[in-house]
Amino acid sequence: MSATVDSLIDRLLTDQNLIALVASQRLKPLIGNTVYPASYAAPDGSARDDKGPRYCITELRDGTNICVIDSIPSQANRIETALLTDDYLGLVREVRVQAKLANDTVGIRHMLELGHRATDGAVLASTLEPEITTALRCVRDDPAPLASIAPMCLLMGVWDSRKNRTGLKLPRAFSATIEATDVSQRQRHAQYNSAWHANELASELQDAAGAKPSEIGLDGVPSGDGLGGVVVHGEIGRNAFLATNPLRANCSGKSDTAKNAARYIASLGLVALTMPASPWLRSGCNLVPDGTTLIEAVNTDGSRETLKITHSEAIAVAKQCAKTLGIDQLAPLLGEITADNIRKLASAKDESPAKAKAAKGKKTAADADATVES
Known part of the structure; x- marks a missing residue:
């Protein structure tokens, strides 16, 4: 195990002076200066002539702007699905959900392909639901059960928001986004x-x-x-961070198993932080590196130190941490979506927490919106 990476994991979990690890990299279009950012549906209530898709462009006071090229959830999804490739075999347990489809075939999805991770509707409507619910309920005392089924919940967050569920909300410890400055549409x-x-x-x-x-x-x-698309007059940058406070909060617990789970999740964070950006995001958006990635440790006093850690080193340590936790000894899991579980899920329909609290007068409208946004 790399002594450098191993000691870095210790710092992430115990060093009270360390706030986060951050990674920044400049990117550029494969050719020219035009890229196609992510597009989004028009918000409810838009005028009839303004219902088409749009880019997320924020105007700044100085007349420039910032455009989201790839959002935080999108970057998370790309990293999670990348873990299914051969380079990362043995890093995450094989947990899948299957469903009978209308064309008499069977569809199968890996946990890493599900948008809401362990609390995705496909999971909660499957035979995996009891095991998932148990893991969610005990995560504050022991993160190991959840780490063994859906580890990215502990790294990239999860919210069990449906009515009559656990209500567990784990914050993001890792986040990444790609943005461009000063663009013309x-x-x-x-x-x-x-x-x-x-x-x-x-x-x-x-x-x-x-x-x-x-x-x-x-x-x-x-x-x-x-x-x-947009013409980029400024810069395109990918910025990512691995924050210590949510990482430690998500991976608390005093037992040896809990500590091994915390090291495993921290090591996955280093894999995500050092993972090269996907060069192809969507049609018309091919981005390549414009310089090397800068990785820094940020301390509570604002000081920074440059770190030298490679992606291959992070993978090697993460595989060792997975082995220490016993991930390689766990049998694959396959859950099946059943009609009974769908009916059970449907009987407790999702209720917007923001609307419920606003209706009861417990929060202001602004607070309620903030609850949804968070």
Whole structure:
């Protein structure tokens, strides 16, 4: 085990002077200066002519702006699914959920592919629910059961928010995002031209095509204003941090097993922190490094020290920590979604905590919105 990485894990879990590890890296488009950021649906209540998708661009007081290229949840999802590749075999236990599909096939998803992790509807509607619920209930005393089933809950957070559930809320200890500064939004127009215009076809072919031949690709279709990416005049940067306070809070417990679980989760944090950014985020958004990644330890007095830790070192230590916790000795888990579990979940429908508290007058509207946002 790398002495440097091993001692760094000790610092993450015990050094009261250490606030976080941070990693920053500049990125640039594969070609040119235009990238396609993530797009989002229009908020409820938007005017009829403003219901199209939009980018998340925040205007600043100095006239510049910041554009989200890849959000915190999206970066988390990319890291989690990357752990399913061969480079990380043995790092996380194989826990899957399967469901019978309408086409008489069976769909299977790994826990790392589920958006809400251990509290995803697919998990709670499956035969894994009792084991997951037990792990969630005991996490404050012993994080090992949850670490052995859904370790990313302890690193990237989870909220068991559905009605009549545990109510457990674990904060993010690790976070990453990609943003660009000072961008100009571009528009996109398109025109599809069919091989023959509808009125060029023989009458029997026109009749067969119907009143709207464009719907089946037998007539031209223009496209109006659309999102055409953004021109980046400033910089594109990926920033990530592994914070000690939430890490320690999520991984408390005094037993040897609990301590081994804490080291395992901290080591996964180092793997996430050092993981290279995905070069392909979406169509039109290929980003490559523009310099090396800077990793620093940030202390309570604001001082920083540069750290030298490679991704391969982090992986090696994390695999050893997983072995110490006994992850490699655990049998794979496969849960199945059942009709009974779906009915049970549906009988206690999700209720917005913000709305419930606001309705009872326990919080102001602003507090309620903050509860949802957090």
